[in-house]
Amino acid sequence: MKLLIFTFSPVQGFIEKSRKLRDFFNSSYILSYLTEKLVEEMEKDSRFEVIYPQKPKNQFQKLIANYPNRIVAKIKGEVGENLCEDLKKKFSEIWKDIYTSVADKYLNLDDNVKETFEIHNKYYFQCFCHIQEQVNEQKWLEVLKLTSNNTGQKDDYGFTYDLAERMLGAKKTFRPYYGRYQNEQVDGCILCGERPALNLKLEKLKENIGEKNWKYHLDDSERLCGVCLTKRFFHLYLKEEKEKEKEKIRELLHFNSTRHFAWAPLLDYLENEKYENKEYSRELKEVLKEILKTDESLKLKNIDEIDPQEVERVSSEKCREKGKESLCNELKELTKAIKNPYFAILMADGDEMGKWLGIGQEKRGKELTEDFHKTFSLALTGFAQKVAELEDGIWIKFVYLGGDDVLAVMHPSKALQLAELLNNNFRCTLNEKLTDIKGEPTISAGVVIAHEKENLTFVLENLRRAEKRAKKEGRDRLCVSVIPHNGSPVELVLRWGEVYKLKRLINHFKSGKLSSRVPYSLGKEVEMLTEMEYADNLKEIAFSLIKRVLRRQSNLKDSELEELENDVKSTLCSAGDLKIGIQTLLNMFYIARFLAGLEV
Known part of the structure; x- marks a missing residue:
């Protein structure tokens, strides 16, 4: 038996260099898609038995990034010397298919620009792979130059996996540098700031994409590098690849903006059809069409084009007219729904996951075996499936949901509720699947509440810091960070058992x-x-x-x-x-x- 571990990077940098929520989601989904496709290729080869990640028994109903950037597989039979190189090559082919399709089908780049575009993308991801021969306790001690084993581990799988992780970690410390840009002054990419922006012929691209959809894809002021352009147009590539899943792709093509979540009460207001009161339905309908730019069915065409000040102005005018009391009450409810345009974003991560699969037994209370590793992977997949059911389209949307990692965007009123549900589901699912374990599975989370016009990069930096602070202050905690518009962040760290204190205070303030x-x-x-x-x-x-x-x-x-x-x-x-x-x-x-x- 041989054990293979494959991973690639960068991950956090790739995700965090996002200007819009659509970039954020596309980045996460690209990473998941690359792993998913590579796992599919490995499953076609009878020599591989994938241990992590485990595929869900029932496919996710929503379009959610749910594959991590790591694969662990058992290899059976004879293995060629270049197996790792073959996997790296296959990974590069999957990635190349994405960015070349974007360049050829949607961007129509000139040859000189296309060359730079390919340089940006070709060497962006770096793959790391290690194949470890099965080792026993004695061999493990020899390799690590240890005199005794005080871990209690006896099963060969645990020694083999531990050594494979150590060897892969050593390989990741060496990162080659590829490519060199010409010595000329060029504008930097406004999204990542890491590579020069490409000189695109915008009029030609508008004609190719269509004037109607152009603004959704790329603002006239945006200058992006090859990697960021690939992220921005990835959904078009995916649309062709998964034509049979039209409903899911429609979600990706119209991924919600920050305003969507900030104004979730407004969307819910329209969804529930409160305007159908017969006493004034026709008049209210006309007003809503005027101020919300809705169609005949009162469905919003584009929430980002609504002007909040115009909504309040028209509402105030109508409320000054005599005999409009019922209409005025409805319009007051509407303006209340968009009065505070804040959204929330959540990041959660399981605590000390490395120790659950480490050579030590302080978490498991027993040896690391192949069966335990598979069960652990299935438990994480089960957790993700349970949590995916919490998404509702208006109030909550998951960006990433793979293993013990969760990224979600939502209306602020749902943030604490979702965080507590994540914590409860994580504990219950792992305790249910992992029998006779010594430790208690815990998760830490960070939540940031920010204005819908706040710079997304700044929001993501604070989100990462909030999650790290929850970990730093003892794990098994929630860190809530509020960023007032044009103000400094205010943070609060609570144990999960203390979140009720914050919720109780919220209720007291809300009730007056x-x-x-x-x-x-x-x-x-x-x-x-x-x-x-x-x-x-x-x-x-x-x-x-x-x-x-x-x-x-x-x-x-x-x-x-x-x-x-x-x-x-x-x-x-x-x-x-x-x-x-x-x-x-x-x-x-x-x-x-x-x-x-x-x-x-």
């Missing part, structure tokens, strides 16, 4: 039982304490000051006030440092008030 001035008042009240040297009684003083503010600026019931005070006290006490505890509380109140304003 807590004054919107509470976060400001708390900051002024305890400001002096953060500048004092720590003393044992300072936490009690801080708690007393906070209680005074809550009692003055709330109309909570006694039982609700007692619950809230207990939440405050436990947060202060669980923080080792008073300053950290106070800042955590201030951030919690600020974020709760902010999210309450986005609730629907």
Whole structure:
């Protein structure tokens, strides 16, 4: 038995260099597509038995990127010396088919521009592959120059997999450099900033793509390199490849913008056909057609073309007219749906996944075997399938859902609910599939709430930081980051068992039982304490000051006030440092008030 591990990079850089959500989704889907196609090629060869990733028993109903950039396979029979090189070549062929199709069928590049385009793409991805001969305990000790094995591992599969991972890691430290650009001054790609932009003949491209669809694909001001152009036009390539899956492809061709998720309440408003009230349906219908640019069925043509100020202006004019009370109430509900244009984006990742498949047994409580590895892979696939069912088209959309990694975009009102569902599903699915395990499967997540016009690269940087902070502060946590429009991010890290505190505060602000001035008042009240040297009684003083503010600026019931005070006290006490505890509380109140304003 021989074990093969194949991976490729870059991944995070490829995804994060995105200007629009469509770029973000296309990037994730390209990575998944490359792995999927390579796995399909390997499954045609009887020598391979793919261990990871495991294909789902039932295909995903939605178009979701669900393959990781790593393949683990067992090799049976004789293996040629160039098997890894053959896989790398096959990977390159799959990638080449994508970017050459984009260049030839959709961009119609001139020969000199096409040459640069191909240079950008040809050497972008780097593949790493290692084939490990089966080793036993003794051989493993010899290779690693160890004198004893204190891991408890005896099965040869565990030693072989551990050694294969180590060897692959060593290979990944060597990364060759390919290509060199001519010594001339050129504009850089505005999306990635890593390669020069291509000099495209825009009029020719508009004619080829069609004037109607041109703006969706490429703004006139955008100057992109070969790799970013491939990402932007990938959906056209995929449309031809998967013509039989027209419904799924339609989702990809019209992947939602940030405004779609920020204005999900408006879309839901139209979907539920609230305009059918017979008393004023005709008049409301005409107004909606005017301000939302809808068709006869009141379906939005393009949500990005709606002007929020125009919506409010027309609504105000109608409300000033006499005898329009019913219409005015409906229009107020409509303008409320687009008043706070914020969207949320979530990133989740399983904790210490390497230890679950490592040579040590602190997570599994037993040896690493081939059967366990397969079961673990199936459990991750099952988790992804369960989570995929949470997507609804208007409020929540998954960008990536492979193994223990999740990326999703949604309306802010759904963010905490989705995060908790992910956590519960991850624990339940893995505990159900992995019997007799020692450790508890946990997941950490980051959520960022940002304005729909916020720079997506900046949002993604904060999302990555939020997830890392959840990991850094002990794992098994959620980090929520709010980026106010033209403001600095405010972060809050909570254990999963503490998320209820934030949700409870949101409900109090939403119901009006807590004054919107509470976060400001708390900051002024305890400001002096953060500048004092720590003393044992300072936490009690801080708690007393906070209680005074809550009692003055709330109309909570006694039982609700007692619950809230207990939440405050436990947060202060669980923080080792008073300053950290106070800042955590201030951030919690600020974020709760902010999210309450986005609730629907």
